[in-house]
Amino acid sequence: MTATIHRAKYALVNPDLLIENAAVQVSSGYISSTETWESTAPASEVEVVDWGSALIMPGLVNAHTHLELTSAHNRLNQFSSFTDWIAKLITMRRSWTAGQIVDSIQEGARLSLASGVTLVGDITSSVVSISQENQKLRRIFFEEVIALAPERADEILSKLSLEPAGTGSRFSAHCLSPHAPYSVSAQLYKGAAELARKQKRLLATHVAETQAELQFLRNGTGEFREFLDSMNLMPADWKPPGVHPITYLNGLGVLGNSCILIHCNYLDQQSIARISNSQSSVVYCPRSHHFFGHEKHPVRSLLDSGINVALGTDSLASNDSLSVLDEMRFLFKTRKDIRAEEIFRAASLNGAAALGFKGVLGCLNPGYAADMTILELPHAFKPRHALGQILEGAGDCIATIVHGQIEWRKEDVYSLGAAPAPG
Ligand SMILES: [Zn+2]
Numbered sequence: 001m002t003a004t005i006h007r008a009k010y011a012l013v014n015p016d017l018l019i020e021n022a023a024v025q026v027s028s029g030y031i032s033s034t035e036t037w038e039s040t041a042p043a044s045e046v047e048v049v050d051w052g053s054a055l056i057m058p059g060l061v062n063a064h065t066h067l068e069l070t071s072a073h074n075r076l077n078q079f080s081s082f083t084d085w086i087a088k089l090i091t092m093r094r095s096w097t098a099g100q101i102v103d104s105i106q107e108g109a110r111l112s113l114a115s116g117v118t119l120v121g122d123i124t125s126s127v128v129s130i131s132q133e134n135q136k137l138r139r140i141f142f143e144e145v146i147a148l149a150p151e152r153a154d155e156i157l158s159k160l161s162l163e164p165a166g167t168g169s170r171f172s173a174h175c176l177s178p179h180a181p182y183s184v185s186a187q188l189y190k191g192a193a194e195l196a197r198k199q200k201r202l203l204a205t206h207v208a209e210t211q212a213e214l215q216f217l218r219n220g221t222g223e224f225r226e227f228l229d230s231m232n233l234m235p236a237d238w239k240p241p242g243v244h245p246i247t248y249l250n251g252l253g254v255l256g257n258s259c260i261l262i263h264c265n266y267l268d269q270q271s272i273a274r275i276s277n278s279q280s281s282v283v284y285c286p287r288s289h290h291f292f293g294h295e296k297h298p299v300r301s302l303l304d305s306g307i308n309v310a311l312g313t314d315s316l317a318s319n320d321s322l323s324v325l326d327e328m329r330f331l332f333k334t335r336k337d338i339r340a341e342e343i344f345r346a347a348s349l350n351g352a353a354a355l356g357f358k359g360v361l362g363c364l365n366p367g368y369a370a371d372m373t374i375l376e377l378p379h380a381f382k383p384r385h386a387l388g389q390i391l392e393g394a395g396d397c398i399a400t401i402v403h404g405q406i407e408w409r410k411e412d413v414y415s416l417g418a419a420p421a422p423g
Contacts, residue, residue, distance in 0.1 A: 003027040003043035004404065006372065008051035010383065014058075014349070014363040015341035018386050024056055026370040029403040034364045049406075051374050055386070055395060058363050059118025059371030059402065060324040061351025064204070064262050064283040064312025066123045067108030067139075068101050069093075073316035082210050082292060083227035089317055093125075101126050108322060109137045113408040115323030116373030116397040121204060121260065121283070121312070121355050123177050135171055136407035138371070140355045142177035142204045145192055146184060148228065149235045153187035157195060170369070170403065173202070173356065178254075180206040181245045182216050182224045185235070189252045196258065202356055204260035204283075208245045210292070214266055217245050246271035255280045260354050262312065264302070265294045272298065272305050281308040281354035284346070286331045288314035300337050310351035311343075324351075325373075325390075325397065332391035340387040374399040 004026045011022030013034055023040040025033045033040060072092060079085040096104070105124075112120055119138040125146070145156050163174045178184040178192045184205075196203040208214065216224035220240035228234040241248045246267065249255055255278035262283045264275070275282060284299050302309050311331070313322050320326070328343045349362035360369050375395035382389070389395075400408040 002045045002047055003032065005040065005042060005046055005048045006051060006056055006374075006401070007037055007048060008056045008374070009053045009377070010055040010386065011364055012055060012057040012344075012386060012390075013365065015344040015387065018383060020383055022056060024364055024370070024372065026404045029370055029405075031364060031366050031368050031370050033366050051399070053377060054398065055375045055377055055381075055390075056364065057116075057373050057375065058348045058368075059361065059373050059400065060116050060347050061310065061355065061357075061362065062112060062117045062120045062313050062322065062324050062327075063260065063281075063310035063351040063354050064121050064123070064285060064314060065108070065112075065322060066125075066315035066317070067105040067112075067120065067322075068124055068126060069104065069315035069317045070108035070111065070322070071096075071100065071104040071316075073320075076317045081223055082212060083223045085292075085318075087227065087231075098126070108316070109135075109139065110408075111322045113137050113400045113402075114397065115321065115325060116375070116400050117322065117324050118371035118373070118400060118402045119352065119355060119357065119361060121351075123204065136402055136405075138171050138361075138402065140173045140175055140202065142175045142202070144177045144179055145188060146179040147188055148183055148185050148233055148238065150185040150187040153185055153191050156188060157191045160195075162199070162201075170360075175202040175204065177204045180209065180213070181248055182213050182228070183233075186241075186252055189249065189254055193252065193254045193256075193259075197256070200258075202258050202260060203254065204262055205249070205254065206262045207249060207264060208261075208266045208271070209263040210294070211266060213245060217241055217243065217248055244268060244271050246274050250274050250278065258356075260310075263289070265289060265297055267298045267301070269301075272301055272307070275302070276305040276307050279308075281310055281350070283310045283312040283354065285312040285314040285319075286327055286334070287320065288312075288318040290330070290334070291318045297335075299335070303338070303342055308350050308353055309346050310354040311346045323397075325395075329391055329393060332388075340391050343391060344387055370401060370404040372401040373397055374401070 006024045011019045021037045023037045122141045125144040212223045215222040257279040259280040352362035376398045398410040
């Protein structure tokens with residue numbers, strides 16, 4: 001089997017290690033060595049891809065998005081409240097054909113690859129058949145379930161089009177997503193969590209996203225009550241649980257080490273402790289958080305509590321790009337209390353861990369799968385504080401490698417592969 005050496009001026013192996021004049025050797029989709037060019041011992045048959053003065057870093061992970069909403073970009077910027085935005089989104093979404101949804105997902109996948117993302121946690125509310133054959137991006141897709149009427153729980157779970165458990169590949173897995181505490185009954189949450197546990201599937205849910213959600217769970221009032229009443233979706237005998245959404249989900253058995261809690265914009269100390277004890281992951285979506293004008297996110301406390309925090313873009317209905325690099329740069333600019341290494345870790349190792357790729361993706365260590373993002377650097381780039389410079393804006397993605405294959409490349413990038421092997 002021919003091995004490939006990717007040579008570049010720099011390789012950012014993990015948040016704490018930068019190698020100069022680097023050589024990443026890849027065989028059968030996995031990294032076999034990451035060293036300096038001079039010290040690399042090439043396999044007997046080796047092809048060299050020389051990325052010149054660029055930097056190689058781990059493929060980025062977008063732990064929460066909705067690729068099917070890619071075509072909603074810039075179409076939902078005018079709204080009076082969160083529920084008004086949801087109502088507009090529902091109306092728009094209903095007008096799309098299955099073909100338009102497939103196109104939207106594929107465009108989202110293309111944009112992801114073109115920004116250096118190699119793995120996404122993707123929520124899908126429509127079961128549209130998407131050929132996995134030509135799939136280049138790793139996509140963990142979460143089938144969304146939604147119904148506040150408790151009597152619908154069994155029927156919804158029985159109709160899920162889940163592929164048999166264990167049939168996921170290294171590129172794809174079919175998981176579950178009860179939408180949110182204001183749109184999913186306790187019965188449906190419990191049933192989905194039980195199913196996910198039994199079949200070893202990940203479970204993701206939007207939670208504690210707005211103050212209105214906290215109010216609705218506390219006493220059943222506010223904009224969610226009005227919204228659900230207006231949509232005729234409020235079950236007659238529904239009673240508010242009277243607790244914080246995290247306490248509520250914990251009581252329903254949702255939290256756990258395969259659970260991904262999306263947003264968590266409004267947490268108290270008790271809920272942070274609950275998340276930490278449960279080993280659930282949290283996905284923070286900084287630009288979507290900003291889009292809706294939320295209060296300061298408790299990400300610092302989450303990190304200090306040792307919680308696995310990943311980054312997500314959410315959909316283009318509340319963001320400007322599906323680029324995790326853009327997300328990292330926005331976070332670096334707006335939150336001086338979060339260190340560059342923490343941001344990088346959230347977008348790589350932590351995202352991989354949240355989506356079931358712990359020890360497989362997120363760094364360039366030997367044994368890890370060869371997902372890599374290639375950044376072209378400006379001339380002024382210095383190896384000291386490399387990560388800080390990247391987060392300040394230095395570097396454009398020129399190629400994306402998934403499982404050892406170059407799956408996206410900027411069209412005008414210089415020709416490759418001419419360099420001789422070291423030694
Ligand atoms: Zn979302």
